[in-house]
Amino acid sequence: MAMAVELTTLELSSKTGRGEACQRWEAEMVQTYVPLAVDIDPELPFFGRVVTGSLADTADFRMTALEGRNQEFRRSKSHIARSDEQYLLASIQTKGRARLNQDGRSALILPGEMTFFDTSRPYRWSEGASFEQVVVQVPIRLLREQPGLGQGEFPTAITIPAASAAGVVAGFFRNLARIRAVSPDQAEVLSAGALDLFGSAVSLAAGDRPIDVPADAFNREHVLAFLRDHYTDPDLTVDEVAHACYISRRSLFRIFDGTSESLNTTLRRMRVRHAKILLARDRSRLPAAVAFDSGFASERNFYRVFHEETGMTPGEYRQAHLG
Structure with a gap:
């Protein structure tokens, strides 16, 4: 049996969106994902919780359980210029709602639904008052090695319903995050085929048939x-x-x-x-x-x-x- 990966957990809150807690939260988001800005309403209570760890013994292939209130995320060209690695991320909404804007498209994501976003281009997440997400993060270089994903644009900022074929994969990651919270060793075993499933979901969302999924x-x-x-x-x-x-x-x-x-x-x-x-x-x-x-x-x-x-x-x- 594979050894369970070590999970990193951080939870922060404050009565208003000002002060050290908010600054620490933005630094944690940069550390967890990529350089970005977190816009926090200065007049409303702030809360953020993140649990993150790698998947399938691959350090750059990660899954995060993210919770928060009264905040938005944005990544600009200047943030992109400071990045050494670019990723495709799948965001699976578990509570609340969120809206992703990227590549001239806007996708509203409700509980059970999923969307993809690409860190090599600017994006903005407008979160609701309270939200929970499972976010899966894969280096683009790894995805390009997957069958059928060597070229072409990724299907960003489109809403993927839970009942769709790609939504089945979203359900897998949502359940994997739940299992990992109580039994990391079992989750590590289940994650062995996670990268192939992720690539399959990308192909399905793009309208292509998955190729040679092992x-x-x-x-x-x-x-x-x-x-x-x-x-x-x-x-x-x-x-x-x-x-x-x-x-x-x-x-x-x-x-x-x-x-x-x-x-x-x-x-x-x-x-x-x-x-x-x-x-x-x-x-x-x-x-x-x-x-x-x-x-x-x-x-x-x-x-x-x-x-x-x-x-x-x-x-x-x-x-x-x-x-």
Whole structure:
């Protein structure tokens, strides 16, 4: 298993948008991304929080969870002139709204939606009063090495809906950020194919078909996104998963070949993870109810699988984790 990367976290706030906290925040944004300016309303309360770290053992390929209030970001030609490296960034909105202006286009981004922006050209982010984003940052030189991305302009300042094909990749990174917050080692394993998925999303957003994405990475993430939404259904079948993801049953099993977990193991662990949450949260909920609410077809199957995954019975786990 890969070693979890070290995450850097900073949280700052002040009663007004003046003073040392705001200056420190702008310096942190420059350090995290690229030279830019942060415009903070001097009369309103200020808040900023950032959690950042590299992905897939690649120092310049990074993912950031960003929160803030009452601020805007802009990058000018003078900022660009001070940059040694240029990046393509994907911003995935998780709360609030934001508007990106770049290349003569303006994109309003709502929760679940994504957009791309290129640091080699000026841009401006107009954030709402309160916002949360997951931002994925890839050096352009790395992207140019991806199949099909060697030339041409990137699809900047366009709104990518959550329900679109490229939106599936946005969902992957949104969930990866959530997992990384509680289990960095597991997130590091999941990020192994993240660069290929990012390149696939760029191609899809540009209107091109992804070329030679290794190991069916895009289709696999589509399946994982469907499982995350439906794993609590005890009647879920392999045929239903394949049909919903527009692939054959054979292809469904093939895209998990060579990975650390089979399709069945992935589904089982999602259900066990959900059962853990229910057991620790509510002492009065009967194990049978936990089983069915987590997607297990029977209480007996629940006990067997839970013990195999955790080394404990549901009752032992509950006793160990109740506050």
